[in-house]
Each structure stands twice: as C-alpha cells, then as structure tokens.
Amino acid sequence: MAFCTVLSASVQGLGVEMIRVEADVSNGLPMFHMVGYLSSEVKEASERVRTAIRNSGMKLPAKKIIVNLAPATVRKKGASFDLPIALAVLAAMGYIPEEAMERVIVTGELSLEGKIRGVPGVLPMVIGAKEQGCKSFILPGENETEGRLVKGIEILPADNLEELCAYLNGAARSEKSQREKKENEKNRQHRAREDFADICGQKAVKRAAEIAVAGGHNLLMAGSPGSGKTMIAKRIATILPELSWEESLEITKIYSVLGLVDHEYPLITQRPFRNVHHTITRTALTGGGRIPMPGEISMAHGGVLFLDELAEFPRNVLEVLRQPLEEHQIHIARNYGNFTFPAEFMLVAAMNPCPCGNYPDVQKCSCTPGQIQKYLGKISQPFLDRMDICIETPKVVYRDLNGERKDLEGEETSETIRRRVTDARNIQRERYKGTDIRTNAVLGPQEIGHYVELGERERKMMELAFERIGLTARTYHKILRVARTIADLDYSEKVKEKHLKEAIAYRSLDKKYWGR
Structure with a gap:
C-alpha cells in the first residue's frame, strides 16, 4: 500500500x-x-x-x-x-x-x-x-x-x-534553448498603420478624443454616415499611453485564463482595443458560463471597448454596462460562489442620429418622427449619463478632403497627441500617488471635492449650468472630471472657467437629439 x-x-x-x-x-x-x-x-x-x-x-x-x-x-x-x-x-x-x-x-x-x-x-x-x-x-x-x-x-x-x-530522480536536466525573452518586448509591437494625421478636418472631434484618452473618459460620437466616427475611434488606440509593468501583468492574466496569450511573447504590452459587434450577447459582453470566464468588458480592461452603431445594440445588452461603468468591476453570482472581474475600461461609442443617418437634415432625412424617437429611445437616460463626453461629428466637406483649407495643413500625428496624453496621465499619476485612483474618470464625489477646487466664478458658472441645462448629480460630477482633465492637458493646477466651459459643451449633444 x-x-x-x-x-x-x-x-x-x-x-x-x-x-x-x-x-x-x-x-x-x-x-x-x-x-x-x-x-x-x-x-x-x-x-x-x-x-x-x-x-x-x-x-x-x-x-x-x-x-x-x-x-x-x-x-x-x-x-x-x-x-x-x-x-x-x-x-x-x-x-x-x-x-x-x-x-x-x-x-x-x-x-x-x-x-x-x-x-x-x-x-x-x-x-x-x-x-x-x-x-x-x-x-x-x-x-x-x-x-x-x-x-x-x-x-x-x-x-x-x-x-x-x-x-x-536526480538526472541532469537537458539544457535546451531558453525561451526567456528580452525585457524590451515592447519593441516587438507592430506599428499601427492608422494615424490621426489621416483624418482631414474634424478638429473638434479629435480634441474630444484626446481629452477622453487623457482622463480615461467615456466618449460618444453621433453623426451622419461617412463623417469619420469609426475612423477616429480606431485611431484612439494609437494615442493610448504605454502600460506599466503591473498593468501589463494584470491584463496578461485575463488573457491567460482565456488561453489567448502568445506562447512566445505572452506579455501584453499594448492596451487592448476591443471592437464589439452589435449582435453580441449579454453573456459574451459581461462574461459568464457554468464556471464564469471573463467577457469583452474584462478583455478591454486597461484599454478601450468600442461599440459601433450603438443604437443597433439590444437595449438589454447596453443596460448591463451601467454597473461596470460606475464600479469598474463586473460581479457574477452563481449558486456555488461569486466572481469578480476587473472592468476599468474606456467606453467609446459611435452612432447615427436616426435609421437613415441624416437627421436633423430634414431635406435628406427620410425617417418619420416616430422612427427617430424609437431609434434614439434605445439609449436610456441612465446610460447616456454615464458618457462623459458627447460630441457631434459634422459632415466632411470637399475642401477638407482636397486639402484646400490652409488651417488643415500639417495635421497632427498620433505620436504628437500621444505625448500630450502621456504628460496628462503623468500629472494624474503624481496627483493620485498613494491612492487606488489611476485617472480622473474614476474620481468619486469626495475625491472631486478634494482634487477639483473651484473658485467663486467657477462655482457660479456650474450653478447656472446645473439649472439651465437640467444636469443630474451624475452629469454634474462628469463635467467636473472632464474639466479636471482639460486643465491637466493645459498644465494648469486649478480648474478655470475656460476648462469648465469646454466640459459643459460636451453635454449639449444629448439635449439636441434626446431633448433631455
């Protein structure tokens, strides 16, 4: 025995x-x-x-x-x-x-x-x-x-x-070629073909994308087909800041569980960019199964989750995003245990304003008011409140494409924008050193009161905006977080009136299309 x-x-x-x-x-x-x-x-x-x-x-x-x-x-x-x-x-x-x-x-x-x-x-x-x-x-x-x-x-x-x-049993192990790779694995990263310099015009939208990445804010772009929404979203991956060693290990751990790491170069050194199709199920998005596994939300941890054609997603699928967008975690309960997956991601969404895509141009829009209302109604107010930045992408005019406008000469490259984003992230890292906060987007109400100090003029402006625009408590805090990021990009220690004005402007889209 x-x-x-x-x-x-x-x-x-x-x-x-x-x-x-x-x-x-x-x-x-x-x-x-x-x-x-x-x-x-x-x-x-x-x-x-x-x-x-x-x-x-x-x-x-x-x-x-x-x-x-x-x-x-x-x-x-x-x-x-x-x-x-x-x-x-x-x-x-x-x-x-x-x-x-x-x-x-x-x-x-x-x-x-x-x-x-x-x-x-x-x-x-x-x-x-x-x-x-x-x-x-x-x-x-x-x-x-x-x-x-x-x-x-x-x-x-x-x-x-x-x-x-x-x-x-004591035999000498054969010294096969070690598979240890150089620490500098990040040099192996493929160079992205996309670049923000490819985008003609749309300066306001590119500015909004830069602010969103700098502070880790959620971004919603709405506009007619062909205005560059998807093109801009895909180039957001080229301006994301580099991962720290701890972040790389944390993301690699998720992909390791799913069996998606490269055996030769397992360490993930690029921030994930997950482009999700509108036919995705709730389980595939949040994770699940008999023994729960991470879904697209967790696979986008530390990076970007992109939802193209937002209004085409089933409403029940979009609603499951509300809790992880607030808590930056996804909780799954089973009768034999509870599972928690990380979900600190930046949500980028793009949508048309109506089924045909031409609203509010009444000359071209072929949709009835009922069709438009039903289409936009798929996006609930609580979900819309969780989008920090909402911006309209105007149609591209011929002069922009043909390069006739002098102010468009020498479009900024992704590398130039990325340097500013990195500077803003470094400012946030120093500010929040010793805390669990990584970016401005995850500031809680108490942290906002501590890190976003407003002067008398700024307070009166926010009070006026709160009453006239009809802000909720959530959107009020969203504006302050975005303003903090704009100030960081401006290398300003204090949030000034001009920073608040720009942040408030990013809440005008929901009033235009949803009337909320």
Whole structure:
C-alpha cells in the first residue's frame, strides 16, 4: 500500500484554488478510479494517464488505484490535472521520490505518447503558487515564457513525462534553448498603420478624443454616415499611453485564463482595443458560463471597448454596462460562489442620429418622427449619463478632403497627441500617488471635492449650468472630471472657467437629439 500527494491549481474566474491530488495504490480489484467533483474531461484523464505512463517506459501494476482531487467542494475542469495525477500515481508506486514533490506545484496536459501539452491560465497559477510559498512550478514547455513573467519562483518546464521523471530522480536536466525573452518586448509591437494625421478636418472631434484618452473618459460620437466616427475611434488606440509593468501583468492574466496569450511573447504590452459587434450577447459582453470566464468588458480592461452603431445594440445588452461603468468591476453570482472581474475600461461609442443617418437634415432625412424617437429611445437616460463626453461629428466637406483649407495643413500625428496624453496621465499619476485612483474618470464625489477646487466664478458658472441645462448629480460630477482633465492637458493646477466651459459643451449633444 502506498500514498502520495501532489499539489496543483485550478483557475476559478481570475482567482486560483490550490488543489491536492491524492493517489492511493493498494491491493484489490484492479481499477483506476477518480473522485472529487470532476468534469467529464477530468474523468477522462484516467485513460490518458495510464496510456502516457505505459508509453513512457513505465508499468502500472494490476492494483487498485484511487485518485482524489481535494477539496471536493471545488469543481475541477480542463485537462491541466493530467500531469499532477500521473506524478502522484508514479510517486505512490515509487517511480519518483516523494521529497522531490515537496512545495512543488504541477500543471499540464498529457498526450497518449507521454508528451506534455500547454494549458491556459498558467500566469495566475504561478502567481498563486508564489503567494502560497511554493518553491517550484512544473509546467509544460509551451508555457515556460509565460511562467517566467513571475519572479521569485523556480520554473521547471517539461516536454515529456519520461524526461521529467528522470529529472525528478536526480538526472541532469537537458539544457535546451531558453525561451526567456528580452525585457524590451515592447519593441516587438507592430506599428499601427492608422494615424490621426489621416483624418482631414474634424478638429473638434479629435480634441474630444484626446481629452477622453487623457482622463480615461467615456466618449460618444453621433453623426451622419461617412463623417469619420469609426475612423477616429480606431485611431484612439494609437494615442493610448504605454502600460506599466503591473498593468501589463494584470491584463496578461485575463488573457491567460482565456488561453489567448502568445506562447512566445505572452506579455501584453499594448492596451487592448476591443471592437464589439452589435449582435453580441449579454453573456459574451459581461462574461459568464457554468464556471464564469471573463467577457469583452474584462478583455478591454486597461484599454478601450468600442461599440459601433450603438443604437443597433439590444437595449438589454447596453443596460448591463451601467454597473461596470460606475464600479469598474463586473460581479457574477452563481449558486456555488461569486466572481469578480476587473472592468476599468474606456467606453467609446459611435452612432447615427436616426435609421437613415441624416437627421436633423430634414431635406435628406427620410425617417418619420416616430422612427427617430424609437431609434434614439434605445439609449436610456441612465446610460447616456454615464458618457462623459458627447460630441457631434459634422459632415466632411470637399475642401477638407482636397486639402484646400490652409488651417488643415500639417495635421497632427498620433505620436504628437500621444505625448500630450502621456504628460496628462503623468500629472494624474503624481496627483493620485498613494491612492487606488489611476485617472480622473474614476474620481468619486469626495475625491472631486478634494482634487477639483473651484473658485467663486467657477462655482457660479456650474450653478447656472446645473439649472439651465437640467444636469443630474451624475452629469454634474462628469463635467467636473472632464474639466479636471482639460486643465491637466493645459498644465494648469486649478480648474478655470475656460476648462469648465469646454466640459459643459460636451453635454449639449444629448439635449439636441434626446431633448433631455
């Protein structure tokens, strides 16, 4: 009779649950039985493990083998338990010394010939192993570069079961070419073909986009088809500030769980830009499933979520954005647990003002008042209140396209705009040092009172705007946040009257189209 325990890990949402793989080999009716609240793919591991062990030159005796994955209250899914099950069984039979598995966590899928295949979610597993005080992590060779993103824990890559068993028995590990990449992975980033210099005219819209990126504000663009809304939105990705190491790791962790990282260059060094089609479901947007996985909202964390043709989205899909836009998190409840995914993203939306797109030009618009009202009615007032900046994109005139206007000579490039955005973000980073605040967009009411000080003239202006425009408490605070960002772009310590005027102007679109 022999018994051995090997540590592994299971990704639950973005969290990690440590799993104890217990193997017991004893005399009795020959069998390979597994227990512990297992999904079908985990139950199938018994056949993969037995065949992989046999094809690796080792024999399983005709004995009773029981494998338990504890705790039994946690649902286990995926093929990442193949390798820890195999090592637990081999250690119980004496093929591997038990002391070699102390404070070691194992993950990996086994092929029938004994090769070790890559698995998703390695980065959060390694982070969790380090936090639990483990000294080593055995993982597939495909996931080596991803595992080495975490410092302070030994990474032991393995390509097949036979070589791994030989190493655990004291054999020298073959020095294969290390897959560690240079720290300067950001130089590998592809240069975007899009540039703000490609956009002729639309200076007011480009200014609004710059302010939105500088402060992390939500942006709504409305205008007729062909006015450049989508073109501007896609170029927003070219002026986003660079990611810090912590932000890169946080975003890579999300994509690792989804199995979307590059095995050679796993670290995500560009801010995500997610372009969502209007046929998307609520679950795909927010995340979910039997064991919830991140959705598009979380995949846009730290970057931009772009909704083109906003009014074409089902209203119930748009309404689920309200809570994450306020709390910058998405909460999913299941009967066996609650899951929280990060959702600190910048929402950019583009829409036509009516089904034909020509409203309010009554000469060209072919829509009835009822059709226009129904179309705009898909955007609720609470959703509209959560858009910090609303701007109309006017039609492009021929002179702009033909380059006849002298004031359009030498359109600003994305790099020029990005430098100003970076300066504004650096000002915010210094201002909010020591707090959880990253940008002006996430300032709460109390923080606004502390960081956005208004003089007497500015207070009277806001009081007048509040009464005449009919602002809500939410839109009032939105204006102050945007004004704070405009002041940062102006390198001004205080929010002045001109900054407030520009911020208030970005609330005029909802009055024009919605009359709210």
